[in-house]
Amino acid sequence: VEASIPEPQREAWQRNQITGFTDKDGFEKEVVRHVETTLARSMFNCDEIAAYSATSLAFRDRLVTHWNKTQQRQTYRDTKRVYYLSLEFLMGRALDNAMLNVGLKDIAKDGLSDLGFRIEDVIKQEHDAALGNGGLGRLAACFLDSLATLNFPAWGYGLRYRYGIFKQEIIDGYQVEVPDYWLDFNPWEFPRHDVTVDIQFFGQVNKKTADGKTVSVWEGGEIVQAVAYDVPIPGYDTPTTNNLRLWSSKASGGEFDFQKFNSGDYESSVADQQRAETISAVLYPNDNLERGKELRLKQQYFWVAASLYDIVRRFKKAKRPWREFPDQVAIQLNDTHPTLAIVELQRILVDIEGLEWDVAWEIVTSTFGYTNHTVLPEALEKWPVGLVQHLLPRHLQIIYDINLYFLQTVEKAFPNDRDILRRVSIIEESQPKMVRMAFLAIVGSHKVNGVAELHSDLIQTTIFKDFVAIYGPDKFTNVTNGITPRRWLHQANPRLSELIASKCGGYEFLKDLTLLSQLKQHVDDKQFRKEWAEIKYANKVRLAKHIKDTTGVVVNPAALFDVQVKRIHEYKRQQLNIFGVIHRYLTLKAMTPEERKTQMPRVSIFGGKAAPGYWMAKQIIHLINSVGAVVNKDDDVGDLLKVIFLEDYNVSKAEMICPASDISEHISTAGTEYVYLQLSIPFISTSYSFVENGGHDGEAVTDNSQRASGTSNMKFVLNGGLIIGTLDGANIEITREIGESNIFLFGNLSEDVEDLRHSHTYGAHTIDPDLDKVFDEIEKGTFGTPHDFSAMIAAVRQHGDYYLVSDDFHSYIETHHLVDKAYRNQDEWIAKCIRSVACMGFFTSDRCINEYAEEIWNVEPLVVERN
Numbered sequence: 081v082e083a084s085i086p087e088p089q090r091e092a093w094q095r096n097q098i099t100g101f102t103d104k105d106g107f108e109k110e111v112v113r114h115v116e117t118t119l120a121r122s123m124f125n126c127d128e129i130a131a132y133s134a135t136s137l138a139f140r141d142r143l144v145t146h147w148n149k150t151q152q153r154q155t156y157r158d159t160k161r162v163y164y165l166s167l168e169f170l171m172g173r174a175l176d177n178a179m180l181n182v183g184l185k186d187i188a189k190d191g192l193s194d195l196g197f198r199i200e201d202v203i204k205q206e207h208d209a210a211l212g213n214g215g216l217g218r219l220a221a222c223f224l225d226s227l228a229t230l231n232f233p234a235w236g237y238g239l240r241y242r243y244g245i246f247k248q249e250i251i252d253g254y255q256v257e258v259p260d261y262w263l264d265f266n267p268w269e270f271p272r273h274d275v276t277v278d279i280q281f282f283g284q285v286n287k288k289t290a291d292g293k294t295v296s297v298w299e300g301g302e303i304v305q306a307v308a309y310d311v312p313i314p315g316y317d318t319p320t321t322n323n324l325r326l327w328s329s330k331a332s333g334g335e336f337d338f339q340k341f342n343s344g345d346y347e348s349s350v351a352d353q354q355r356a357e358t359i360s361a362v363l364y365p366n367d368n369l370e371r372g373k374e375l376r377l378k379q380q381y382f383w384v385a386a387s388l389y390d391i392v393r394r395f396k397k398a399k400r401p402w403r404e405f406p407d408q409v410a411i412q413l414n415d416t417h418p419t420l421a422i423v424e425l426q427r428i429l430v431d432i433e434g435l436e437w438d439v440a441w442e443i444v445t446s447t448f449g450y451t452n453h454t455v456l457p458e459a460l461e462k463w464p465v466g467l468v469q470h471l472l473p474r475h476l477q478i479i480y481d482i483n484l485y486f487l488q489t490v491e492k493a494f495p496n497d498r499d500i501l502r503r504v505s506i507i508e509e510s511q512p513k514m515v516r517m518a519f520l521a522i523v524g525s526h527k528v529n530g531v532a533e534l535h536s537d538l539i540q541t542t543i544f545k546d547f548v549a550i551y552g553p554d555k556f557t558n559v560t561n562g563i564t565p566r567r568w569l570h571q572a573n574p575r576l577s578e579l580i581a582s583k584c585g586g587y588e589f590l591k592d593l594t595l596l597s598q599l600k601q602h603v604d605d606k607q608f609r610k611e612w613a614e615i616k617y618a619n620k621v622r623l624a625k626h627i628k629d630t631t632g633v634v635v636n637p638a639a640l641f642d643v644q645v646k647r648i649h650e651y652k653r654q655q656l657n658i659f660g661v662i663h664r665y666l667t668l669k670a671m672t673p674e675e676r677k678t679q680m681p682r683v684s685i686f687g688g689k690a691a692p693g694y695w696m697a698k699q700i701i702h703l704i705n706s707v708g709a710v711v712n713k714d715d716d717v718g719d720l721l722k723v724i725f726l727e728d729y730n731v732s733k734a735e736m737i738c739p740a741s742d743i744s745e746h747i748s749t750a751g752t753e754y755v756y757l758q759l760s761i762p763f764i765s766t767s768y769s770f771v772e773n774g775g776h777d778g779e780a781v782t783d784n785s786q787r788a789s790g791t792s793n794m795k796f797v798l799n800g801g802l803i804i805g806t807l808d809g810a811n812i813e814i815t816r817e818i819g820e821s822n823i824f825l826f827g828n829l830s831e832d833v834e835d836l837r838h839s840h841t842y843g844a845h846t847i848d849p850d851l852d853k854v855f856d857e858i859e860k861g862t863f864g865t866p867h868d869f870s871a872m873i874a875a876v877r878q879h880g881d882y883y884l885v886s887d888d889f890h891s892y893i894e895t896h897h898l899v900d901k902a903y904r905n906q907d908e909w910i911a912k913c914i915r916s917v918a919c920m921g922f923f924t925s926d927r928c929i930n931e932y933a934e935e936i937w938n939v940e941p942l943v944v945e946r947n
């Protein structure tokens with residue numbers, strides 16, 4: 081059915097075009113209209129939630145007009161689009177971001193004030209959209225912001241989980257998980273009940289012959305319906321408003337159900353309904369861990385199949401020949417989670433569109449790019465062959481065919497190497513056999529990238545080494561992660577953003593972050609430093625208030641704020657931090673009151689969620705809280721030490737915490753190879769002694785720790801905080817950019833990691849004497865029942881100290897002394913902060929997106945005339 085309005089009637093539409101408010105009066109009118117009509121309330125019962133809702137709806141209306149135009153423009157120009165497939169989008173709040181990106185926050189502030197509200201209070205009413213675990217999900221969100229800001233025609237595709245990451249409550253010092261009912265009221269999503277895709281599961285494959293051609297037909301099984309929900313993604317200072325499409329599952333409502341219903345089997349048809357809705361019900365709460373659950377695989381296929389159907393439908397509208405598909409479509413796979421998209425596209429092209437295998441495969445591989453985010457073995461996805469066969473029988477056949485053709489080419493290139501076939505096979509010959517998703521992703525993509533220089537070097541020389549030999553080095557590349565300065569500076573730290581703007585020729589730096597380098601000229605400006613310090617102090621006062629309100633503990637904003645916020649993981653070593661805090665406490669207790677007066681006051685702030693099934697991570701949370709309970713009420717130490725665990729760390733809390741830190745901790749066990757350190761960062765060797773030839777090329781990787789990038793380090797430095805860290809992930813590139821004198825590096829280097837672990841297992845394992853004292857104190861019961869923490873201690877004393885807590889302890893404590901000392905010289909400290917911020921231009925996600933666009937996607941921005 082043609083839904084387009086005929087020419088003669090279009091004039092009426094144009095005459096009535098919606099323009100949206102541009103000034104305070106217009107804004108107020110819209111808010112009042114939404115309160116009174118959309119919400120059916122009035123000035124007599126308009127609370128902050130109603131004010132939030134109406135304000136959001138007013139901004140949403142504005143976004144929608146730009147959004148529609150952007151989509152029309154992209155359709156009309158029909159240029160190549162980017163599709164970013166991610167199982168996680170950790171968006172946080174949308175209203176503040178919309179106001180700033182549209183450039184009307186000041187108007188909204190004044191308007192809300194006229195109507196009786198403070199804008200900060202209104203913004204705070206919004207529930208975070210928390211459809212992600214940590215770094216990977218937040219990276220996807222930053223990328224969407226950059227794609228829109230840079231005017232790229234791009235769509236995000238994800239799942240509309242009914243429950244995002246759980247809400248964390250701390251009860252008696254323990255983490256308790258509470259479901260996240262985030263969809264109660266969400267003005268930012270548009271249900272598209274007309275955009276649906278039927279997704280098939282189970283069934284069997286039959287061969288059919290028609291016109292002398294044999295095709296595979298996937299039949300039977302069950303159908304679940306995918307319904308699209310669209311979220312507008314506004315760019316900063318541009319009319320471009322892209323689309324994030326999230327799929328929700330529901331029962332297909334086809335004849336099958338209807339029959340059941342008619343035959344009186346009402347209960348079972350309701351049960352079918354519920355089973356279908358389960359697919360998009362909940363985000364798996366694991367960061368850097370894959371547990372191989374069937375429902376997870378169902379989620380992956382459901383989302384991937386719906387997205388591809390949508391992409392293919394859009395391509396087919398223009399009636400181009402299939403070979404032009406890769407000129408119109410670039411699909412980026414965020415980790416291996418969407419790898420089935422490769423198989424699904426091959427299935428569509430061969431089984432449904434009737435293309436020859438080789439022609440189809442050429443199209444497929446030219447379309448996809450794959451980003452690897454970890455080499456952690458427990459995070460690398462593998463699915464049992466039997467499970468894939470049961471759920472997706474045709475896909476398993478295609479996977480086997482892909483593998484066969486791939487191995488044939490390998491055999492040709494390496495005729496005398498039988499072992500390589502076993503090593504690179506997409507099917508692992510284990511019991512049970514497994515599909516190695518990372519290998520499938522590599523074989524089905526034209527580019528593979530890592531997320532930090534070191535990480536990309538590492539994957540090419542270790543886990544994917546054979547593939548570099550097979551395809552050559554050009555297939556592999558690096559795109560170091562970045563963050564959006566709009567949210568992580570301008571929105572989170574408006575005063576600092578304003579001060580920077582006053583020295584960098586206005587707010588252009590938000591679109592070209594390298595302009596921050598102009599700050600260097602002002603480092604010696606006394607007044608500038610003073611204002612900088614005042615802003616940091618104000619941000620700390622704001623955090624101190626939050627701490628008081630949520631924990632009851634009063635902290636001194638003049639103390640050194642030391643922050644570690646991220647998912648709780650043994651490899652991220654929150655245990656090293658809390659043991660260090662206990663050491664500090666014991667040291668303070670042993671001092672005379674006179675000696676104590678010379679000490680630098682500290683507030684140790686922790687935050688982060690543990691995966692519900694990660695017992696050790698939960699123990700770490702418990703120890704932090706138990707230490708806080710003792711230390712915070714000890715008058716001997718008073719302001720000199722406070723230990724805080726902030727409940728329910730999330731994106732909106734990060735926006736408050738990052739601007740308030742003096743030092744933050746990025747202290748994962750160094751997980752790098754000596755060889756690469758030497759090659760790519762020679763400057764480090766001036767301050768670190770290397771053991772000659774200590775690396776075991778190609779072996780150490782499965783034992784490494786952080787290994788990827790880390791992105792919160794960038795957020796803290798961009799907000800004028802210094803960092804303490806190991807030579808791991810993006811810390812290395814941050815060091816290169818800001819200089820060794822502006823970062824506190826400590827700990828063993830990775831070339832020693834293997835040997836150290838070996839010595840723990842086979843030699844006499846002596847524990848650092850200071851750490852031993854910390855353990856003794858815990859075992860004395862100072863922080864509650866010692867038994868609660870015995871596993872954490874045993875991990876170091878008895879079980880080989882896999883994360884090298886003892887090996888790095890001394891260096892860690894010493895480095896914290898250097899931090900204390902440096903902080904005493906406030907003037908020099910502030911100078912270090914300013915110098916660091918001036919060098920952070922590289923870490924904008926705009927740079928990432930431009931690199932992806934150029935090196936992987938081959939797409940161009942669609943520049944728009946403003947109106």
Ligand code: Z16
Pocket residue numbers: 213214215216217219366367368369415453454459531561786787788789790791809
């Ligand atoms: C995740 O958050 C990351 C990797 C991964 O395989 C799975 C999840 Cl859920 C993180 C990395 O740990 C981190 O280093 C990196 O900065 C981030 O992904 C974004 O690339």
